[in-house]
Amino acid sequence: MDWDKLRIFHAVADAGSLTHAGDALHLSQSAVSRQVRALEESLNTTLFHRHARGLILTEQGELLFDATKSMVKRIDAATARIRDSEEEVFGTLRVTTTTGFGSLWLAPRLSHLYESYPDINIDLMLEERVLDLPMREADVAIRMKEPSQADLIRKRLMSVRxxxxxxxxxxxxxxxxxxxxxxxxxxxxxxxxxxxxxxxxxxxxxxxxxxxxxxxxxxxxxxxxxxxxxxxxxxxxxxxxxxxxxxxxxxxxxxxxxxEVPVFLAYPEELRHSKRIAAFRDFVTQEIMAHRRSLKAMSDA
Structure with a gap:
């Protein structure tokens, strides 16, 4: 199956529009439409219902979109691994944690990370749902329990009550x-x-x-x-x-x-050598140490 056609199909399914997909891919609407039609002909099926408000996936289109989402995530993971082995600390790091910890503890301290790495971009995703790190829903997580997935590197940071x-x-x-x-x-x-x-x-x-x-x-x-x-x-x-x-x-x-509530930092095994991950891990570790010193000083006062 032609990867270019799958890539274009994925962009259309994600955007719900030939025009928006074309803008993202830097292709004309007609070029995008031709590729989608060619893919439908090669599969002998209809992938989209077309109507005035845009495109809706058919049942067969949903099946193919699930497959291309998995493919794109794996390609993104491989790309990140290749780049992170060669680049300095810059680019986007997607961090997920709970709303409470992210808003009350982590976000107020991020200025220290930016001071050391001004070219890094943090995409902070605050939600209680546990995102799938191996599937690259996020790059690194701070979780209020030990991760259960075997293909994650994990580090216990602290405990909370x-x-x-x-x-x-x-x-x-x-x-x-x-x-x-x-x-x-x-x-x-x-x-x-x-x-x-x-x-x-x-x-x-x-x-x-x-x-x-x-x-x-x-x-x-x-x-x-x-x-x-x-x-x-x-x-x-x-x-x-x-x-x-x-x-x-x-x-x-x-x-x-x-x-006691244990707090863990976790990231995929494939990002073991990521410079962005290392920078964030070291930053959080240093902030935890400073946090402990501050609490001790407060208790001794």
Whole structure:
């Protein structure tokens, strides 16, 4: 099967338009249309339903598009591996992590990475869904559990615990709870129990709910929980790493915390020699060390 025709088909299927695919491929619309028709004739099938708003894949087109997506990802992976063995640290690095860790811990520290490597481009993808690294949905991941795939290189970075925090203003107005039973008199701010989150955090929230909490605010990520806490809305369940960058928040019920949550950095085996990966890995490692020193200084003060 002609790769050029498959490449053009993939661009059309991805764009949903002959014109947009032509723009991306630097080909005329007529040239793109001829290649698609030729591919359909060679396969003796129709790959697209054509209508005024664009193109929709047929069932046969969907099957072929699934195959070309896999091919493109593997070619991208091979290309990245070849380039990363020869190039300096520049270009795009796609990093995925959770919304909470990415927005509250990682993003505020990226200026240090850019200072060292001003030509790198970070594509930061914040979501709870675990992206498929071997299939190149991302280049590197920071995950709140050890990756299970065998073809990944992984490094344990740190551990996190979920704890209870409130603003001084909230506590001054509403009092500080001395026992878990006292939580019934406060508003609990937490991730929605039905949203994707680490199991340790969910277990702590479920335990707190057994104390007849009178009022709750549920948010689908820890960034939202933190904003509600510093806005004096209640007592929030938050990861302990926030205390370094938000030292004014007060830990409540210091004996109460979740089980340990391990934090891992992972990337595909095929990117072992990537200079971009190495630069990002070293940057995160250095920031973790600085984070630990800062927390120790805070605890000694």
């Amino acid at each position: 979920m704890r209870l925090y409130a603003s001084p203003e909230y506590l001054a107005e509403n009092g500080t709870p001395d026992t878990l039973e006292d939580m019934a008199n406060h508003r609990l701010i937490c991730q929605n129990p039905n949203s994707a989150q680490v199991s340790a955090g969910l277990q702590l929230v479920q335990e707190l709910f057994t104390y007849n909490i009178r009022s709750t605010l549920a948010v689908n990520n820890y960034f939202g929980v933190l904003q509600a806490v510093i806005s004096n809305l209640g007592i929030g369940v938050l990861p302990d790493y926030i205390i370094e960058d938000f030292p004014t928040v007060v830990r409540v019920l210091p004996d109460i915390e979740s089980n």
